Amino acid sequence: DTEVTQTPKHLVMGMTNKKSLKCEQHMGHRAMYWYKQKAKKPPELMFVYSYEKLSINESVPSRFSPECPNSSLLNLHLHALQPEDSALYLCASSLETVNTEAFFGQGTRLTVV
Amino acid sequence: DAKTTQPPSMDCAEGRAANLPCNHSTISGNEYVYWYRQIHSQGPQYIIHGLKNNETNEMASLIITEDRKSSTLILPHATLRDTAVYYCIVKKKGAQKLVFGQGTRLTINP
Numbered sequence: 001d002t003e004v005t006q007t008p009k010h011l012v013m014g015m016t017n018k019k020s021l022k023c024e025q026h027m028g029h030r031a032m033y034w035y036k037q038k039a040k041k042p043p044e045l046m047f048v049y050s051y052e053k054l055s056i057n058e059s060v061p062s063r064f065s066p067e068c069p070n071s072s073l074l075n076l077h078l079h080a081l082q083p084e085d086s087a088l089y090l091c092a093s094s095l096e097t098v099n100t101e102a103f104f105g106q107g108t109r110l111t112v113v
Numbered sequence: 114d115a116k117t118t119q120p121p122s123m124d125c126a127e128g129r130a131a132n133l134p135c136n137h138s139t140i141s142g143n144e145y146v147y148w149y150r151q152i153h154s155q156g157p158q159y160i161i162h163g164l165k166n167n168e169t170n171e172m173a174s175l176i177i178t179e180d181r182k183s184s185t186l187i188l189p190h191a192t193l194r195d196t197a198v199y200y201c202i203v204k205k206k207g208a209q210k211l212v213f214g215q216g217t218r219l220t221i222n223p
Binding site: 004031033042043044045048050055056090092097098101102103104105106107 | 151154155156157158159162198200206207208209210211212213214215216
């Protein structure tokens with residue numbers, strides 16, 4: 001199994017809603033990542049988890065709250081988002097953070113209305 | 114990590130070799146060159162990486178110049194499914210971040 005699975009594939013939420021994005025991998029990878037990608041732009045790193053601990057936060061606003069409940073799961077909790085937060089959110093994993101053969105999921109396309 | 118420069122777009126005929134250049138003139142000795150691609154509406158996909166020797170796998174070949182200041186990704190027989198944005202990334206071994214530049218939008222034409 002070399003897949004990173006993200007759910008949901010699409011999400012529309014209001015600015016007062018609370019929602020969560022989910023990412024799962026069963027490759028035994030110990031590093032997991034969240035990226036944000038706006039249209040026609042490259043992916044931008046948001047968070048890095050290593051061995052279930054947050055190791056990098058790229059100055060992401062607190063309305064985005066990551067969580068790594070176990071080595072296979074990564075969540076991104078969303079609260080009070082703005083329309084400009086609409087984007088494709090990508091999850092990735094790699095064996096360890098030092099190994100950059102990263103496997104990406106297909107992303108969740110988020111629209112904030 | 115060293116900055117990379119890639120042409121914003123390229124075209125290639127189906128069945129021909131696609132050669133994608135990347136300039137990384139400030140690369141240091143412990144930085145690797147990685148290539149990923151992103152097909153429309155999908156997540157990025159790892160292609161290949163190298164330090165100073167040329168590398169080949171089932172997807173592509175990576176040619177790194179002797180001074181390591183530039184590299185070329187070669188797709189030997191491009192197909193329509195190779196149409197994608199190709200990202201050249203320079204990264205220190207052991208660094209946690211994988212940082213994407215603007216990439217090259219490669220279009221394979223029938």
